[in-house]
Amino acid sequence: MRPQSPKILQTQTIATTRLISSPPRDTRQDSCSRLAKITTCQTRPKATITTLSQKPVVETRTVVLCSDKKCLGHENLIEQLTQDNNKLNQRIYELEHQIDKYDGEQQTWMSTAIEIESMRKLLEETQRNHQDEVQHLNSEIQNQEDKIKTLTSTQRNLEADYKILQQEIERQQFIIQDRDEQLYQQEYRIKDYEKQLQVGENVIEERNSQISILLDQIKQYESQFATSNNVIDQLKLELAQKDIQNQLLLQQKDSLISNYRENLDLLEYKVQQDQQLDAQRIQKLAEFESQNQDLNNKVEDLQLQLQALQEKNNYLNGQVIFNDQANSNLLNTAENQTKHLEFQLQSQADEQMNKEHFQNLQQQLYNTKQQVEEKDNLILNLNDQVVNLTTQIRDKEDKLELLHYEKAQQLAQIAQNNNQELYNYLIINEELKHKLQLKSLYELESQKLQNQVQLLQEQISDISREKEVFENSQFQLIQEINQLQECLQSTKRTEEKIVNDNQELQEQLVLQSLEVQRLQSENRDLKDKLSQKSDEIQMLNQQKTQILENNQLLQEVEDRQIEQFEIKIQELITQCDTLQSDLKQQAELNDELKKQNQFSQVQISHLIEVESQLRQLNEQTNQQQKNLQQELDNKNEEENTLKFKLETLLEDIKEKQMQLVELDRQLQLTEQANQSQQLSLEEKINYLQNEVEMWKEKFIILNRDYHKVQEDLMMVQAEFEAFNKRGLEIKNIKESTYFEVRKSSLYKENIDVKASQTSIGRLFKENI
Structure with missing residues (x-):
């Protein structure tokens, strides 16, 4: 390279x-x-x-x-x-x-050929023992290779599961994107509904203003009705006074016309007709009073109905407050359940960390096994080198057998024992080195675990911050809900069909209770799973404690062996001092062995460096795997939080949609009620206007009759005076003509009164 x-x-x-x-x-x-x-x-x-x-x-x-x-x-x-x-x-x-x-030490050992013979014999025996140990190790290695195959199969399965999880994560991400789009659409709809609510509130305010105006008009009409009642009472008093005056006049007429009964029969007939008319008028007044009483009774009934409606409104407001308290309790239970679920998720994360730690330990065992195999190969190479050395030594043994045969017999037994002890000491040193390496690995793992704990603490702090943000958003939503509830309370005062709303609320409460039961069942299942996982964790902890105890026992045994070996080493040093004089002749052989030892040490150092590099690579791969698993855990937690937020938002949207539907229905009811009230008020106003006009006409007719009666009296008095002055013939002619004219006028007046009575009766029936 x-x-x-x-x-x-x-x-x-x-x-x-x-x-x-x-x-x-x-x-x-x-x-x-x-x-x-x-x-x-x-x-x-x-x-x-x-x-x-x-x-x-x-x-x-x-x-x-x-x-x-x-x-x-x-x-x-x-x-x-x-x-x-x-x-x-x-x-x-x-x-x-x-x-x-x-x-x-080698200078002292290689001074004599006797020791070389002992070394050869020892090497043969050690080779035999080594072959046996190698066979035993090969059997163990085969068993471990089988275990490694099983672990590789499990690792493949885990990789397949990991791929499946990645696919599911991608699918859930697409689902989350779709849900985000749906949420955006629903938020847009909510804004439209809020605008419609504002329009509805404006309409309601206008209707309320119209209702207030109509109530003012009703009050004015009631005041007018009271004034009309006062006028009617005054008319009644005047009629009573007129009746008294009529009676007085009739008495005067009787006194004046007692002598003239025959001529005044017509006058008596007229008086009877006047009495009948008065009786009819009195009956009409009584009917009018009964109508007034009926109206007063209706007004009282309406007042009682208004009081009953107010009581119902108060009762429904209390139920709304109770429902709000129930909703707050449900929110508290949901928060507790979320906290419990978060605690469960944290416990699951701890379990995953323990599993990862266990897998890392298995990988370390696999690495140690590989190292043992490499060392076995090195031992085999060294054995080959020893065989070559023995062949070289045999040539020199033949030369030195004659000189050192006697000394060999004396020192053979001592050398065998010393060599066995030295060989065992070397093996123990190698084992101690291996254990020191394991201890260093354990210290590195503890440092890694501390770093992981710090990362988990940071994640917990981030989760707590997200909780605070979620609580603030939830508080804002609660405030908005309270505002909507206040709007509902303002509109519910004008409702007439509130019982249906209460039934719907009860159905919602039943649904919420069913959801709470479902959540409780899910919590129970999760608790069962947690109990199972806690049992597994306890088993792992027990295994860890057993391993630690075994390590402690091994350390104690090793310490004891080291003490024994130190004592033996001191004894060997004393013996080596005695043998130094005999081993000076084999200095040349020691030089060659030194060179070979240096070469072997170079190879050993090279192998140690390779081992350190492999360890570093393994640590890097382990760190990468841990980082990937942490990222997966973080993504899963983020997905869970997003799912929970989506569910809460969907529930809020459903509640707001139900509230909007209720408000639309309430607006329709209020519009219908206002229309019906307007129609009833218009009919009442028309009816009262007709009655006022009717009473005006009656008053006009009564005034006309009163003036006509006065005129008749004046005419009668004038005729009576003329009768006293003139003769009987002239009087008879005038009386006959006058009475004919009077009959015609009375007939016309009776017809007008009957027509007005029939029109008033029709109006009264239509209003009823």
Whole structure:
């Protein structure tokens, strides 16, 4: 591979380099492709490694910084990089120190051929044991591969589910867009309805003004009617006085014409007719009084009906207030249910985070298994190298058998024990390294979890803000509803069919109660699901506690083993001091083994770097998956909130439509009632005008009759005086002519009175 050149960026960067390994000068090739650069751009490290066999490897890290001086994230990255550099330098120093120790120990070990024979025997035994362990590990690896296949199948299923969810999300987005369009149309309709309501309110105000004018006119007519009643009472008094005067005059006539009964029979007949007319007039007056009483009774009935209507209006206003309280209670229950649902959603999000954590642990186990396989391959390579070394050693053993045969018998047993202990010590060191790596991974996971908790807290704060905005909008809607209710109360005072409205309200309450029951059933189902998921979470927590306990036990056992091994190491050091004199002859063999060890260490360091890079890649992929899942969760929450808002808006729109329908019906009823009232008032006004004209005509006729009677009396008196003066013949002629004329005039007057009575009776029947 060609070495990559670092990219030129405008932002600030920090670069750290360190030498990982350098081969000896004999095996070193060209200076090309010696650098392995790990560059980080925008907080995500991208590793590019270029290495060849037997070439030095240098690691460089470059971190891109923001132009902001207050960027805490990059400052933290700088601190982490400095800490990592310090740790790596310390590790290099420790490894060099260990290499020096191992060099000194190998000089002592390889001084004699006796120890080489023991090593060969030990190697044969270890190879056998290793083959057995390899078979056991292969069986475990096969089992783990089966598990991995099952996990891959589940992962495929999850990916398929993820695709399905994406399709559903897109479909729901289209649905949301359609609903937004519907909401826009409904808002436009609501505005039109509000305009119509304003027009209706203006019409109602005009009708109310007309009604007030008509009421004023009615009051005026009542005052006129009262004045007409007073005039009628005065006429009655005058008629009574005239009757008294007539009686006096008749008495005077009787006294004057007692001697002339024969001539005055006609006068008596006329007086009887006058009495009959007076009786008819009295009957008419009595009928008129009965009509007045009927009208007064009707007015009282109307007043009672108005009082009953006012009581009904008050009762209905109380029911409206009670319904408002019930609606407020329903709103409170809905808010509580929304809070409960939000809590459930938060618990579901926590469960999803736990599941993600469990999946990450499974991925880490898979990575560790891969690392174990790679280490097994390395062990096999080392075994091959050991076999080659044994072949070389066998050639030299034949030369040294004669010299060191006796010493070999003495030191064979000691060397076997020491080698077994050293081999076990090396295995334990490798296990400890692996566990330290696991601990570092656990610490990284804890940091990630803390970051996730902070993100969740920020999401909770955002949700609380959205709740406040929703509550403000809900408060505004409640104010608008209160205003509409006040308008309804103002219009309900003129209604006559309010019972139907109450029935409709009761039906709405029944529907709302059914909806509340449905929501309660849904809440119960959700509670059952939550209980099931909480049981699953408890099981996972128990498993976690068991794993932690097992780790603690393993740590204790390891600590004990380390203490034992330290004691054994001290004993071996004492023994090695005794054997140093015998191992000086094999210094050359130790040099060769040193070179081989250095080469193997270079390979091991290279493999460690590859492992670190793979871990970084795995962490990046895990972070990307987590970010995608968080985005999905956020989108699901936004969809749920939008759905809830749509449902609330649709319910409000339905309520407003019902209110508009009720207002239209109420307007129609009020218009009908106003029309009927106008017609009844016009009929009453016409009837009263006809009655006033009729009474005027009657008064005129009575005045005419009164004057005629006075004239007749004057004529009678004059005739009486002339009779006293003149003779009987002349008197008889005059009386006969006069009485004939008088009969004709009386007949005409009777005809006019009967015609006026029939016309008044017809009008009265029509009004009834």
